[in-house]
Amino acid sequence: MSKKTFYITTPIYYPSGKLHIGHSYTTVAADAMARYKRLQGYDVMFLTGTDEHGQKIQRVAAENGVTPKEYVDKIVAGIKDLWSLMKITYDKFIRTTDKEHIETVQKIFKTLYDQGDIYKSEYEGWYCTPCESFWTETQLVDGKCPDCGRGVEKTREESYFFRLSKYQDRLIQLLEENPDFIQPASRRNEMLNNFLRPGLEDLCVSRTSFNWGVPVTFDSKHVVYVWIDALSNYITALGYLGEDDSKFKKYWPADVHLVGKEIVRFHTIIWPAMLMALNVPIPKQVFGHGWLVLEGGKMSKSKGNVVDPVVLVEKYGLDAIRYFLLREVPFGSDGVFSNEALISRINSDLANDLGNLVSRTVAMIQKYFGGVIPKERAAGDYDEDLKAVVSQIKGKTEELMDKLQFSTALAEIWKAISRTNKYIDETMPWALAKDEQNKPRLAQVMYNLAESIRIVSILIQPFMPETPEKIWRQLAVPESQRTWESAGVWGAYDPVSPVAPGEIIFPRIDMAKELEALSALDNSAPAQAKAPAQEKKAEAPKAEAPEGIALIGIEDFAKVDLRVVKVLACEKVEKSDKLLKLKLQCGDEERQVVSGIAQYYSPEEMVGKTLILVANLKPAKLRGIESQGMILAASDKESGKLTLVTIEGEIPTGTKVS
Ligand code: MSP
Numbered sequence: 001m002s003k004k005t006f007y008i009t010t011p012i013y014y015p016s017g018k019l020h021i022g023h024s025y026t027t028v029a030a031d032a033m034a035r036y037k038r039l040q041g042y043d044v045m046f047l048t049g050t051d052e053h054g055q056k057i058q059r060v061a062a063e064n065g066v067t068p069k070e071y072v073d074k075i076v077a078g079i080k081d082l083w084s085l086m087k088i089t090y091d092k093f094i095r096t097t098d099k100e101h102i103e104t105v106q107k108i109f110k111t112l113y114d115q116g117d118i119y120k121s122e123y124e125g126w127y128c129t130p131c132e133s134f135w136t137e138t139q140l141v142d143g144k145c146p147d148c149g150r151g152v153e154k155t156r157e158e159s160y161f162f163r164l165s166k167y168q169d170r171l172i173q174l175l176e177e178n179p180d181f182i183q184p185a186s187r188r189n190e191m192l193n194n195f196l197r198p199g200l201e202d203l204c205v206s207r208t209s210f211n212w213g214v215p216v217t218f219d220s221k222h223v224v225y226v227w228i229d230a231l232s233n234y235i236t237a238l239g240y241l242g243e244d245d246s247k248f249k250k251y252w253p254a255d256v257h258l259v260g261k262e263i264v265r266f267h268t269i270i271w272p273a274m275l276m277a278l279n280v281p282i283p284k285q286v287f288g289h290g291w292l293v294l295e296g297g298k299m300s301k302s303k304g305n306v307v308d309p310v311v312l313v314e315k316y317g318l319d320a321i322r323y324f325l326l327r328e329v330p331f332g333s334d335g336v337f338s339n340e341a342l343i344s345r346i347n348s349d350l351a352n353d354l355g356n357l358v359s360r361t362v363a364m365i366q367k368y369f370g371g372v373i374p375k376e377r378a379a380g381d382y383d384e385d386l387k388a389v390v391s392q393i394k395g396k397t398e399e400l401m402d403k404l405q406f407s408t409a410l411a412e413i414w415k416a417i418s419r420t421n422k423y424i425d426e427t428m429p430w431a432l433a434k435d436e437q438n439k440p441r442l443a444q445v446m447y448n449l450a451e452s453i454r455i456v457s458i459l460i461q462p463f464m465p466e467t468p469e470k471i472w473r474q475l476a477v478p479e480s481q482r483t484w485e486s487a488g489v490w491g492a493y494d495p496v497s498p499v500a501p502g503e504i505i506f507p508r509i510d511m512a513k514e515l516e517a518l519s520a521l522d523n524s525a526p527a528q529a530k531a532p533a534q535e536k537k538a539e540a541p542k543a544e545a546p547e548g549i550a551l552i553g554i555e556d557f558a559k560v561d562l563r564v565v566k567v568l569a570c571e572k573v574e575k576s577d578k579l580l581k582l583k584l585q586c587g588d589e590e591r592q593v594v595s596g597i598a599q600y601y602s603p604e605e606m607v608g609k610t611l612i613l614v615a616n617l618k619p620a621k622l623r624g625i626e627s628q629g630m631i632l633a634a635s636d637k638e639s640g641k642l643t644l645v646t647i648e649g650e651i652p653t654g655t656k657v658s
Contacts, residue, residue: 002043003041003042003043004041004042004043005042005043005044005045005250005251006034006037006042006043006044006045006255007044007045007047007251007252007253007254007255007256008030008033008034008037008044008045008046008047008254008255008256008257008258009030009046009047009048009234009254009256009257009258010026010027010030010047010048010258010259011026011051011257011258011259011260011263012048012049012050012051012094012096012230012233013048013049013050013051013079014050014051014052014054014056014057015050015051015052015057015072015075015076015079016056016057016060016075017075018075018078018308019078019079019082019309020299020307020308020309021292021299021307021308021309021312021321021325021337022291022292022293022299022307022337023309024082024086024309024321024325025289025292025325026258026259026260026289027048027083027086027088028086028088028322028325028326029258029289029325029326029331029404029406030046030048030258031046031086031087031088031089031090032322032326032406032462032463033256033258033401033404033462034046034089034090034091035089035461035462035465036401036461036462038089039461039462039484040398040484041484043250044091045091045092045238045247045250045251046089046090046091046092047090047091047092047093047094047233047234047237048083048088048090048092048093048094049092049093049094049095049096049233049237050072050075050076050079050093050094050095050096051096051229051230051233052068052072052076052095052096052097053096053097053212053213053214053223053224053226053229054210054212054213054226055207055209055210055212057071057072057212058210058211058212061212068212069097072095072097076095080093082309082310085309085310085313085318086309086313086318086321086322087318087465087466092237094233094236094237096214096229096230096233098236100236100239100242101232101233101236101237102214103242104232104235104236104240104241104242105214105224105228105229105232105236106214106215106216106217106224107241108228108232108241108274108278109160109205109214109216109217109224109228110217110218111278112162112228112274112277112278113160113218115277116163117162117163117166117277118160118161118162118163118205119160119161119163120158120159120160120161120219121158121159121160121161122156122157122158122159123156123157123158123159123161123204124154124155124156125137125154125155125157126139126140126145126152126153126154126155127152127153127154127155127209128145128147128148128150128151128152129153130145130148130150134155134157134207134209135152140152157207157208157209158208158221158222159204159205159206159207159208159222159225160204160205160206160216160219160222161202161203161204161205162202162203162205162228162270162273162274162277163202163277164200164201164202164203164269164270164273165199165200165201165202167200167272167273167276167277168196168199168200170273170276171196171200171269171272171273171276172192172196172197174272174282175188175191175192175196175268176192180284180285181268181282181284181285181286182264182268182285182286182288183285183286183287183288183332183403183404184287184288184332187261187264187268187288188268190264191264191265191268191269195265195269196269200269203227203270204225205224205225205226205227205228206219206222206223206224206225207222207223207225208221208222208223210223211223213225213229214229227266227270227271228274231266231267231270231271231274232274234254234257234271234283235248235252235280238250238251238252240252240280252280252281253280253281253282253283253284254283254284255283255284255285256283256284256285256286256287256404257271257283257285257286257287258287258289258404259286259287259288259289260288260289260290260291261288261289261290261291262291263288264286264288267286267288268286271283271286287331287332287404288332289331289332290329290331290332290333290334290335291334291335292325292329292334292335292336292337293334293335293336293337294307294336294337294338295336295338299337307337309321312342316342316346316509317466317506318465318466319350319463319464319465319466319467320342320345320346320350320506321342322463322464322465323345323349323350323410323463323464324341324342324345324346326406326407326410326463327345327349327406327407327410327411328341328342328345328407329407330405330407330408331404331405331406331407339514339515339518340511340515340558343509343511343514343515344511344658346506346509347508347509347511347656348655348656348658349414350505350506351504351506351507351508351509352508352587352654352655352656353414353417353418353421353652353655354414354417354456354467354505354506355504355505355506355507356421356587356588356654357417357420357421357424357449357453358453358471358474358475358505359474359501359504359505359588360424360587360588361446361449361450361453361475362474362475362499362500362501362502363501363588364429364446364449365446365450365499366498366499366501367433368429368433368442368446369443369446370498371498371499371500372495372498372499373443373446373447373450373495374439374440374443375443376439376440376443377440377441377443377444377447378440378441378443378444379444380427380441380444380445381426381427382423382426382427383444383448385419386419386420386423386448386452387448387490389415389416389419390416390419390420390451390452390455390456390490391455391488391490393412393413393415393416393455393456393459393487394455394459394487394488395488396409396412397409397412397413397459400412401462406463410460410463413456413459413460416452416455416456417452417456418651418652419452420449420452420453420456421652422650422651422652423445423448423449423452424449424652425566425585425650425652425653427445429442429445429446432445447493450475450493450495450499451490451491451492451493453471453475454471454475454477454481454482454492454493455487455490457471457472457475457477457482458482458483458484458486458487459487461484467505468482470502470503470505471505473500473502474499474500474501474502475493475495475499476495476496476497476498476499476500477493477495478494478495478496481493481494511558511559512558512559515558558658559616560614560616561614561615561616561656562612562613562614562615562632562656562657562658563586563587563612563613563615563653563654563655563656563657564586564610564611564612564613564647564651564652564653564654564655564657565584565585565586565591565610565611565612565613565631565653565654566584566585566608566609566610566611566653567582567583567584567606567607567608567609567611568583568584568585568590568607569582569583569607570582570583570603570604570606570607571603572598572603573594573598573622573623573625574623575623576598576623577598577599578596578597578598578599579594579595579596579598579622579623580594580595580597580598580601580603580606581593581594581625582594582595582606582631584611584613584629584631584653585653586613586615586653586654587652587653587654587655588654589654591613591615591628591629592625592626592627592628593613593627593628593629593630593631594622594623594625594626594627595627595630595631595633597631597633597642597644599642600642600643601644609644609646610646610647610651610653611631611632611644611645611646611647612631612632612645612646612647612657613629613630613631613632614629614630614631614632615629616629617629617630631644631645632644632645633645
């Protein structure tokens with residue numbers, strides 16, 4: 001039986017300059033989806049490419065003293081390098097300068113003309129002489145050219161028009177009868193209420209004022225203007241109207257076009273109308289995602305290194321960047337990209353939650369059992385709960401991925417990771433290891449940890465192309481136990497070789513140092529300063545410091561490493577009324593801290609408490625005993641009360657507090 005197919009596309013990018021991290025957003029999302037469907041056994045077609053025609057490219061090329069083709073060739077090579085760096089697994093890269101694309105666009109234009117869907121008329125618009133650009137009334141900014149800000153003149157130009165208005169009723173019907181056609185739903189309402197119901201105007205589809213475009217075969221003065229050329233890529237790439245249209249027959253209609261929110265209109269009005277006119281089926285879904293912006297404004301206005309995906313991947317690693325893009329912002333909404341947010345995600349979710357879990361587990365299997373978990377195992381408390389949570393994750397992830405909810409899918413997977421970290425705190429393997437008799441129980445605990453990690457490592461594959469392999473190597477997961485299906489089967493882990501402790505998968509990043517290094521790297525100016533004046537946010541009122549308290553910046557606060565810890569043991573310090581000596585569990589390590597709380601807490605009531613530790617305080621000696629950090633407490637001098645700072649709910653020790 002032939003496999004089920006899945007056809008996904010990104011928009012084709014304008015090769016007018018370097019791509020920034022916002023562009024990578026769409027492509028990384030599409031790649032995650034393509035990988036996910038392949039893992040599920042689909043025959044996937046993943047298309048991306050470049051939209052190379054138009055006046056702007058022609059002008060920039062001339063400014064650079066090269067032909068438009070020479071200009072785009074160089075940029076397209078850079079885009080392909082970027083996608084290879086980001087491990088984008090596209091099946092086809094289409095360029096609108098490809099011969100086959102040009103020929104098919106010409107056929108489409110001619111067909112539409114012959115059947116009366118395209119007709120010749122006059123285009124009235126605004127012309128900017130220095131830029132040699134036409135603009136519509138709505139494109140003008142304060143009545144001026146949106147590119148250079150200079151005055152524009154009203155002009156007329158002979159043009160071909162597509163009879164978009166003719167399709168208005170069918171388009172309304174399409175949107176009304178197929179509520180899932182446009183996602184998220186809010187964008188569907190916007191299309192219906194703001195564009196379709198008020199009425200559509202015919203669309204200008206050719207130009208005579210420049211020649212860098214697909215020539216209209218029957219009228220050599222004209223080139224095809226933008227949308228008929230660009231949108232057709234989704235079918236020309238499959239060989240539509242070409243010599244070999246087997247791919248078109250196999251993959252069309254597309255399962256999903258992923259596009260940014262500003263081009264939803266073209267994909268859900270012009271594109272279906274074109275397809276209706278050609279008598280070609282309509283794609284199943286258009287998903288309009290939100291924008292990643294910088295705090296100070298649009299990303300496109302910043303040329304800085306802070307948003308250069310190549311720099312970001314080199315600095316933080318591919319999987320960290322891909323994880324951040326897909327986790328930080330719910331797909332569909334807008335989100336702010338900041339280095340602080342990126343680094344804190346890396347430190348908390350990746351280094352601490354996932355990385356630590358893997359290295360602790362592998363290290364414990366090595367330490368307690370020489371690398372091989374014994375077969376003699378004993379079940380115990382918490383096992384069933386862990387199993388129940390982790391076994392459900394595959395189903396939940398699939399349900400969310402099928403709705404392109406990347407961020408919530410990752411959040412679900414991270415719930416399993418947190419549950420597993422909590423299981424370590426609950427079962428306390430280091431305590432079990434003290435008694436030989438506990439070996440079977442310890443073996444079961446190690447097995448359960450390894451099994452949870454195996455399941456997680458399979459499910460993160462669509463998002464992270466590099467990490468799963470690293471985990472499998474360290475945990476010695478045989479190939480047959482890495483299949484997507486096996487992520488739904490608790491108990492499939494059965495290694496044949498010993499674990500292999502290795503590199504730290506996600507090293508922690510020193511936030512303060514890193515932010516300093518980044519601002520030095522972005523030598524022109526901080527990202528915010530690059531937004532044009534009119535896009536800058538109104539300046540925030542200056543914060544007033546309460547008297548006697550100096551305000552600090554976030555970078556100062558970031559220097560303090562606060563961690564969740566659990567009290568393992570506690571005793572009074574000899575010959576002192578005030579001091580208690582505490583043994584604390586902080587992730588993988590144990591800490592000894594001396595604290596002046598003996599008048600408020602007895603050693604017995606301290607054991608088992610979850611507290612907050614200042615983990616990077618220089619060690620100090622109190623009564624000759626080394627204290628490796630400080631635990632936080634609130635104290636009121638007037639009433640003489642003191643209360644330790646604790647944390648609500650269950651969270652693994654070692655977790656960063658910020
Ligand atoms: N060439 C057209 C698309 C034609 S599709 C038939 C185009 N190109 S583009 O290069 O300007 O944009 C490509 C995609 O990148 C768009 O989906 C756009 O929304 C997306 N993004 C550009 N900047 C972005 C962010 N800052 N954040 C998220 N996506 C962004 O439009």
